[in-house]
Amino acid sequence: MTSLGEKVLDLATRRGFLWQSFEIYGGVAGFYDLGPLGSLLKRNIVELWRKLFVKKHQEMVVEIETPVITPAVVFRASGHEEHFTDYAVQCTKCGRLYRADHLVQEALGIEAEGLTAEELSKLIRDHGIRCPACGGELGEVKKFLLLFTTHIGPYSPENLAYLRPEAAQGMFVNFKRVYELMRRKLPLGIAQVGRVARNEISPRQGPVRLREFTIMEIEFFYDPENPRADDYLQSLGSYRIRILTAEQRGRGEEKPIEVTPLEAYREGIVVSPWLSYWMAIASMFLELLGVPQSRMYFEEKMPSELAHYSKQTFDQIVLTDRFGKLEVSGHAYRHSYDLERHAKFSGADLYAIRQLAEPKEVKKLVVRVDKKRVLELFKDRARDVFRALASVSSEELANLVRSSTTPTISVGGVEIPRDVVKVEEAVERIHVEKFIPHVVEPSFGAERLLYIALEYAYSEDSDGRVVLRLPPYLAPIKAAVLPLLSREPMLSIAREVLKSLFEAGIESYLDASGSIGRRYARADEIGVPFAITIDHETLESRTVTIRDRDSRRQVRVPVDDVVRVLKLCVYEGRNLFELGYPPLNS
RNA sequence: GCGGCGGUCGUCUAGCCUGGUCUAGGACGCCGGCCUUCCAAGCCGGAGAUCCCGGGUUCAAAUCCCGGCCGCCGCACCA
Numbered sequence: 081m082t083s084l085g086e087k088v089l090d091l092a093t094r095r096g097f098l099w100q101s102f103e104i105y106g107g108v109a110g111f112y113d114l115g116p117l118g119s120l121l122k123r124n125i126v127e128l129w130r131k132l133f134v135k136k137h138q139e140m141v142v143e144i145e146t147p148v149i150t151p152a153v154v155f156r157a158s159g160h161e162e163h164f165t166d167y168a169v170q171c172t173k174c175g176r177l178y179r180a181d182h183l184v185q186e187a188l189g190i191e192a193e194g195l196t197a198e199e200l201s202k203l204i205r206d207h208g209i210r211c212p213a214c215g216g217e218l219g220e221v222k223k224f225l226l227l228f229t230t231h232i233g234p235y236s237p238e239n240l241a242y243l244r245p246e247a248a249q250g251m252f253v254n255f256k257r258v259y260e261l262m263r264r265k266l267p268l269g270i271a272q273v274g275r276v277a278r279n280e281i282s283p284r285q286g287p288v289r290l291r292e293f294t295i296m297e298i299e300f301f302y303d304p305e306n307p308r309a310d311d312y313l314q315s316l317g318s319y320r321i322r323i324l325t326a327e328q329r330g331r332g333e334e335k336p337i338e339v340t341p342l343e344a345y346r347e348g349i350v351v352s353p354w355l356s357y358w359m360a361i362a363s364m365f366l367e368l369l370g371v372p373q374s375r376m377y378f379e380e381k382m383p384s385e386l387a388h389y390s391k392q393t394f395d396q397i398v399l400t401d402r403f404g405k406l407e408v409s410g411h412a413y414r415h416s417y418d419l420e421r422h423a424k425f426s427g428a429d430l431y432a433i434r435q436l437a438e439p440k441e442v443k444k445l446v447v448r449v450d451k452k453r454v455l456e457l458f459k460d461r462a463r464d465v466f467r468a469l470a471s472v473s474s475e476e477l478a479n480l481v482r483s484s485t486t487p488t489i490s491v492g493g494v495e496i497p498r499d500v501v502k503v504e505e506a507v508e509r510i511h512v513e514k515f516i517p518h519v520v521e522p523s524f525g526a527e528r529l530l531y532i533a534l535e536y537a538y539s540e541d542s543d544g545r546v547v548l549r550l551p552p553y554l555a556p557i558k559a560a561v562l563p564l565l566s567r568e569p570m571l572s573i574a575r576e577v578l579k580s581l582f583e584a585g586i587e588s589y590l591d592a593s594g595s596i597g598r599r600y601a602r603a604d605e606i607g608v609p610f611a612i613t614i615d616h617e618t619l620e621s622r623t624v625t626i627r628d629r630d631s632r633r634q635v636r637v638p639v640d641d642v643v644r645v646l647k648l649c650v651y652e653g654r655n656l657f658e659l660g661y662p663p664l665n666s
Numbered sequence: 667g668c669g670g671c672g673g674u675c676g677u678c679u680a681g682c683c684u685g686g687u688c689u690a691g692g693a694c695g696c697c698g699g700c701c702u703u704c705c706a707a708g709c710c711g712g713a714g715a716u717c718c719c720g721g722g723u724u725c726a727a728a729u730c731c732c733g734g735c736c737g738c739c740g741c742a743c744c745a
Contacts (some may be wrong), residue, residue, distance in 0.1 A: 094677060094695085106718060106735045165743050168667080226745070244743075281743050282667070289744075387745045545706070564704065594696080597705035604705090616703055625704080632705070664704090 082558050085402020088535045095606050098287055110283035110291030117606055120556030125529050126273055129296045132365050141269030146250025148275055152240040154249050157425035163388040166224045167200055180221040197221045202648060228277045242278035251299040254419040256430055266432055267302035287531050288403050294526035299571050300354055301517040303434055309353035313342040321363045322377035325349055336377040351392050352413045358522040360496060362396055369529060370536035375399045389417040398532055409524040416516035431514035440510040537607060548607030549630055554651045559588040559646055560603040564615040566592035573615045577642055584643045604629055612642060625664055628656050634664040
């Protein structure tokens with residue numbers, strides 16, 4: 081018995097949605113090509129994401145594009161160079177592979193995380209740790225960096241670079257510039273759609289575990305003391321999301337709870353209000369891709385499963401036939417981790433500014449040096465004195481003056497009269513303060529969504545015909561133009577209709593080959609939602625029929641209305657049968 | 667990365683064990699024609715296969731042997 085998933089992948093390959101890359105050279109695991117229909121479908125999925133996450137939040141979310149090739153320092157700062165690795169050790173006898181740090185940790189009961197390959201190898205040798213399965217001797221510990229490595233320009237160690245494993249860092253390093261562009265307003269979302277690459281050790285699951293794929297990501301920056309999420313959470317009304325918490329998972333429970341995003345935040349289930357908000361949008365997004373609520377939920381990562389940058393993460397899980405529980409998006413609370421790290425590594429000021437409700441009064445010491453007197457007193461040596469004074473902070477200088485009991489103070493080996501330096505106390509009124517914004521990140525894998533859209537759209541009618549019930553806005557091809565008989569004048573009228581569709585930018589094709597039933601079936605199989613048939617009545621009344629894929633019912637529409645009707649039904653979500661056109665009795 | 671199984675037209679598959687008659691057969695799909703007044707009809711014709719790749723054994727390899735690649739399953743891995 082062929083499973084649903086197998087049928088979907090077979091259809092997807094046969095009809096040109098996707099196939100394995102580099103086929104003529106035998107194929108390479110972890111890479112997939114998108115065919116003509118796959119490209120169109122993916123574009124529609126990305127566009128739907130853009131509509132929900134960016135366009136509907138234009139007041140605060142903007143999209144950018146940054147390079148895939150990234151200098152190593154960026155991933156040193158982000159922690160990927162350190163954490164995006166696995167230490168593996170292999171048994172020389174039975175060939176079993178182990179995570180070296182886990183093995184050492186278990187065998188010796190010590191914290192092994194963060195040790196180098198050499199240190200781990202030494203521990204294994206010194207303590208005589210052997211293969212837990214067969215007792216064989218273990219080989220050298222090898223490090224697997226899951227980042228793809230390259231070099232920028234001519235080879236040299238200094239220009240080491242990586243292909244990005246996530247788009248996020250492109251947003252973090254650009255935070256300040258975009259923040260300025262958005263006139264220093266928070267919350268601020270920076271969105272990006274782009275290719276990322278991860279050198280997976282052993283990708284197995286076809287198009288859902290790829291070494292290179294498209295990510296759709298938002299880094300959403302906000303002020304943790306004033307998130308300003310209330311209106312957004314309220315606007316979701318009674319919309320509920322399903323969550324399986326880490327606590328539930330710890331107890332072995334499998335049934336997600338259903339809560340509104342507002343409740344989820346207020347009850348502390350989701351620790352960031354914005355994380356909760358974007359999870360709701362993600363849930364709606366998947367519904368629009370054809371996945372019912374009952375087939376998805378958010379699974380909280382256990383503390384031990386959290387990525388190095390995350391304080392809390394939820395994976396959005398969709399139940400699939402082919403791949404079981406499939407993670408389609410990750411929702412991470414990255415708090416201030418990334419900006420702090422980039423501030424530290426780059427030296428850049430990545431702070432946001434917060435207006436204080438009330439100006440704060442801060443006592444401050446103001447240190448003044450009487451430059452004229454220094455010149456008079458030291459003449460040629462004044463230059464050295466200024467240098468000495470500049471070598472210490474004004475705070476230290478103030479302390480020196482205040483604690484001094486002699487008429488002179490010693491600064492950098494120079495004796496300076498105390499009264500050259502005047503220390504005054506001033507009160508400064510502070511109106512703003514600096515802080516590192518917190519970040520939540522909803523992040524989607526486009527190819528997984530593409531697979532899911534296909535699996536959820538796939539259906540077989542009682543007569544065995546395959547129908548891809550993609551919503552019209554997702555369908556790669558919107559209309560098929562079919563002359564009932566492949567002769568004139570039906571053919572010419574069909575070409576005329578097709579041309580008007582092309583000019584309106586509606587993806588469509590003409591099919592005059594084979595019986596009309598066969599042509600409907602061909603169109604159904606790739607999810608064409610509307611079939612336009614030029615029949616005998618067309619010749620008399622210049623009307624055509626438009627057939628709805630899912631019900632196979634038809635309405636009769638004037639040739640000149642076809643483009644308008646399709647636009648309404650494809651892009652405006654209107655129902656073909658509620659536009660006032662007469663139905664065809666079949 | 668380890669172990670098991672597998673890889674033949676676009677798809678599914680016959681042939682492999684027992685090497686030759688395989689210039690690789692079939693079905694579906696595709697293309698052209700005939701026919702056809704709305705749901706994979708019929709008839710005729712046609713295109714389409716580096717038998718995964720490389721090496722070996724042999725007079726002779728899709729077939730046997732070795733290595734590699736790819737896929738599936740199990741183990742491991744999956745920030």
